[in-house]
Amino acid sequence: MAIATVNPTTGLTEQEFEAHTADEVEHRIGEADAAHAALRATDYPERADWMRAAAELIEGDLDELATLLTVEMGKPIAQSRAEVLKCAKNMRFYADHASDFLADEQLADPAAVNASSAWTRYDPLGVVLAVMPWNYPLWQVIRFAAPALMAGNTGLLKHASNVPQTAIYLDTLFERGGFPTGSFRTLLIGAREVAAVIQDPRVKAVTLTGSEPAGRSVAAVAGEQVKKAVLELGGSDPFIVMPSADLDAASSTAVKARVSNNGQSCIAGKRFIVHTDVYDEFARLFGEKMAALTVGDPMDEATDVGPLATETGRDEIAELVADAVAKGAEVVTGGRAPDRAGWFYEPTVLAGLTSDMRLVMEEAFGPVATLYRVADRDEAVAIANQTTFGLSSSVWTSDATEESFFVRAVDAGAVFINGMTVSYPELPFGGIKDSGYGRELAAAGIQEFCNLKTVWKA
Structure with a gap:
């Protein structure tokens, strides 16, 4: 794939870049390795000052960066601005909390291990390679880089080839x-x-956010090298709606969850599993609200849904819908690629899914939702857990017993109750099953790429 900015709104190539040569890659790995020796010798207050200064830089570049994100991958401009500001928040979060998250922890009773004192400490691993996707070109990188650098690691970035200008920034x-x-x-x-790059002895670990095949490939190489890996892969998150739910709020949030970032979010609700008692009303509200969205130029403040980031992505989502419709799925709304320049696809809701349809098990990475009617909470969980993914989930109920049941029963890295999944610096983020392993954000995110060292003193 060429390293180029191809504007998904027009389909036109705006700028191409030459790949780094082997010598240039070697030089950059060497720079990161040398920088690690310098960085690990600094203290947390010094790193925090630098991290806060970097946060101020991206805030100062807000309009320029937001425009760049929209041009390179097509998200609505308001969402691009929000992404930039979220990055600055995350940087300040780790500047404020890294020293606490990585503080030495004394053993309360060292005599139990025949010592005068014993404790644990966190040491940085060294150079960490980040393989990052295009859907949140700035956020995905910053959520790795901020904790990694605050811990004393240095970073190498292999970004998606269609967001090169963000990578260069x-x-x-x-x-x-x-x-x-x-x-x-x-x-x-x-x-x-x-x-x-993973095999280079100076590179100590790797993190990847992306597709399941890419994750398997990276994990295999890291495993051969006995190097730490953190993977955040695909998701097909369930969005469960029970009879006690506020249907207006649930349906409005369902729309936002499904079309945010033009439907290209791993942690978005994709499969909407609704109790039969409220299915018809929820389906009506959801379909009407999806149909009312404005699809258009993502630089227009009035646009709700812009283009998909790549032509291949648009074609893949169209194929998934075509497969389902050919096998009998009902189109509640949408279901077409508009006849216009760029890689657009209508906000779409499908019902009547059967097990032979690809959409039942595969991730829909675009503004396409699937509806399931269920008789009870057990059937809801069975459908929620039937895919190989386990990233996040959303449950809508005002019944405390149901709430506890779903928190225990849903196989996922997170359960959000009466709200859509959102990543926060304060909360660990990651999945299970084919959605990957390891965690980002919160204390867990900064501790992933550290050596937890035990110290024993006679």
């Missing part, structure tokens, strides 16, 4: 904030070159 961001030269470096390389 990130190449110097932390250095501009004050971090040692080389603390974070972008590698303009293709997917085939990733394995060699």
Whole structure:
């Protein structure tokens, strides 16, 4: 795949970039390795000052960055601005809390281990490679980079090939904030070159956010090298609605969950599992609200849904819908690619799903929702858990017993009750099953790429 900005609103190539040569990659890995020696010698207050300065830089570049995100991957401009500001919040969060999250922990009773004292400490691992996707071009990188650098690690970024300008901006961001030269470096390389970077002895760990096949490939190489890996892969999150739910709020949130980021979010509700007692009303509200959305130019403030980021992505979502319709699915609303330039697809709701339809098990990475009618909570959980994914979930109920049941029974990295899944710096984020392993954000996110070292003293 060419390293290029191809505007998904027009389908036109705006700028192309040459891939880094083997010598350039070697130099950049060397820079990150040298920077680690300098960075780990600094203290948390110094790193925090640099991280806050970098946060101020991206806030100062808000309009420029938001426009860049929209041009490169097509999200509505208001959502692009929100992404930039969320990144700054995350950077300040780790600047404020890294020292607490990584503080030494004394054993309360050292005599139990025949010591005068014993404790644990966190040490950085070194250079960490991040393989990142295009759907949140800034946020996905910052949610890794902020905790990694605050812990004393340095970072290498292999970004998606269709967001190169965002990747280049990130190449110097932390250095501009004050971090040692080389603390974070972008590698303009293709997917085939990733394995060699993981295999480099100076690279100590890898994190990937992306597709399940990409995750399996990266994990296999990391495993061969006995290197730590954190994977955040696909998701087909259930959105369960029970009779006691506020249907107006649930249906409105369902729309936002399904079409945010033009439907291209791993943690978005995708499968809407509704109790039969309220199914008809929810389906009516959901379908009407999806149909009322404005599809158009993502630079227009009035636009709700812009184009999909790539032509391939648009074609794949169209194929999933066509497969379901050919096998008898009901189109509640949408179901077409508009006849216009760019890679648009209508907000779509399908009902009457059967097990032979690809949409039942595969992730719909676009503004397409599936509706399921269920008789009770047990059937709801059975459908929720039937896919190989387990990223997040949303449950709508005002019944405390049901709430407890779903929290225990749903196989996912998170359960959000009466709200849509959102990532917060304060909460651990990640999945189970084919959605990956490891956690980002909160204390868990900064501890992932550290050596938890035990110290025993006679």
